[in-house]
Amino acid sequence: MSRVGVLALGPAGAGKSTFCNSLVGHMQSNKRSCCLINLDPAAEQTEYEFSIDIRDLISLKDVMEELQLGPNGGLIYCFEFLLENLDWLDEEIGDFEEDYLIIDCPGQIELYTHIPILPRIIEHLRDNLNYSLCITYLMESSFIIDNLKFLSGTLSAMSTMILLELPHINLLSKFDLVKNEYSRNYIRKFLQPDPMSLMSTSSVSSNSLSEMIEKGEGEEKGKGKGKYNYNEKFERLNLAIGNLIEDFGMVQFLPLECKDKDSIANILSYVDDITQWAENQEPKEPKDEIEDVTED
Numbered sequence: 001m002s003r004v005g006v007l008a009l010g011p012a013g014a015g016k017s018t019f020c021n022s023l024v025g026h027m028q029s030n031k032r033s034c035c036l037i038n039l040d041p042a043a044e045q046t047e048y049e050f051s052i053d054i055r056d057l058i059s060l061k062d063v064m065e066e067l068q069l070g071p072n073g074g075l076i077y078c079f080e081f082l083l084e085n086l087d088w089l090d091e092e093i094g095d096f097e098e099d100y101l102i103i104d105c106p107g108q109i110e111l112y113t114h115i116p117i118l119p120r121i122i123e124h125l126r127d128n129l130n131y132s133l134c135i136t137y138l139m140e141s142s143f144i145i146d147n148l149k150f151l152s153g154t155l156s157a158m159s160t161m162i163l164l165e166l167p168h169i170n171l172l173s174k175f176d177l178v179k180n181e182y183s184r185n186y187i188r189k190f191l192q193p194d195p196m197s198l199m200s201t202s203s204v205s206s207n208s209l210s211e212m213i214e215k216g217e218g219e220e221k222g223k224g225k226g227k228y229n230y231n232e233k234f235e236r237l238n239l240a241i242g243n244l245i246e247d248f249g250m251v252q253f254l255p256l257e258c259k260d261k262d263s264i265a266n267i268l269s270y271v272d273d274i275t276q277w278a279e280n281q282e283p284k285e286p287k288d289e290i291e292d293v294t295e296d
Ligand SMILES: Nc1nc2c(ncn2[C@@H]2O[C@H](COP(=O)(O)OP(=O)(O)OP(=O)(O)O)[C@@H](O)[C@H]2O)c(=O)[nH]1
Pocket: 011, 012, 013, 014, 015, 016, 017, 018, 019, 040, 105, 106, 107, 108, 173, 174, 175, 176, 177, 256, 257, 258, 259
C-alpha cells in the first residue's frame, strides 16, 4: 500500500498553495487519487477544496480574538493545539489512506526554525503513520535579481533541509516571471548555484557598500585598535556564508511554473522517485488498465 506525501514549504507568498492546487489538478487529470491537506489556519480559499483542513479543528480568528494574540502567536497556538490533538489528524487521514497527501503549509518559517512544531508533525506522519514524505521548498524566482538576496534565500532553504531531515526538493517558483528576462546561461548559475562565484559578481553588494562608505558609515564606531570597517566585516561574513553553502554542497533548484503542465509533471516525477510512489503501487490487472483507457 502506498503511503506517500509531499509538503509545500517556503516563505509567505512564495506560491505554495498555488503549487499544491496545480499538483491536485495534474493528478486528477492523470487519474491519480490525492488528498489536499491545509495546515495553514489563516488560509484563503483555493481552487480545489481541502479534503482535510486544520480550520475544522481550530480557527486562527477565534484564537486571536479569544486569547488576544497576534497572528504569529495565534498560529503557534493553533499548531500546539494540533500537536495535542494528533488523533484528529489521524482520523481525518484515515479516510484517505490510499491517497497521495499534498500538504499545504503556512509561510511562517519559525514553525520549524524556532520551535520544533512542524518537525514533530512530520515525525508523526513518518514514524507513526508510516508515510514516505518529501519536502518541496519554494523560493521566488525574483530572488535571482540580487545575488546576495538569492544566497540568503538559499541559506534558508538549506536550514530547512538540515532541520527537517527529509528528502527535499528546492523550487524556484514563479519561473514564468523571469525566464524571458534572462539568458539560459544566467539562469543556470542559480539552478545549480556556485556561491563563491555568485558572491564575487554581486553588483548590488558593492553598490550598497560604496553608498555606506560615501555616507561615512564605513568605519565601525568605537574601540581603538584592531577594528574592521564594514567593508571587511561584510566580506568576511559573506565569505563565511558562501563557504557554508558550498561545503554543504546539496542546494540545487528546479524551476516551477504553476500554470505549465510540463513543469508540474517534471516536479512530480522527482517527488515520485524520491518517495518511491511507483514501487508502492499495487500491480493493476490488465483489465483495469483497459477500462482506464476507454473511460477517457
Ligand atoms: N506568475 C506566477 N504567479 C504565481 C505562481 N504561483 C503563484 N503565483 C502567485 O503568487 C501569489 C501568492 O501565491 P500563493 O500560492 O497564495 O502563495 P503562498 O506561498 O501559499 O502564500 P502564503 O500562504 O500566504 O504563505 C498569488 O498571487 C499567486 O497567483 C506562478 O507560478 N507564476
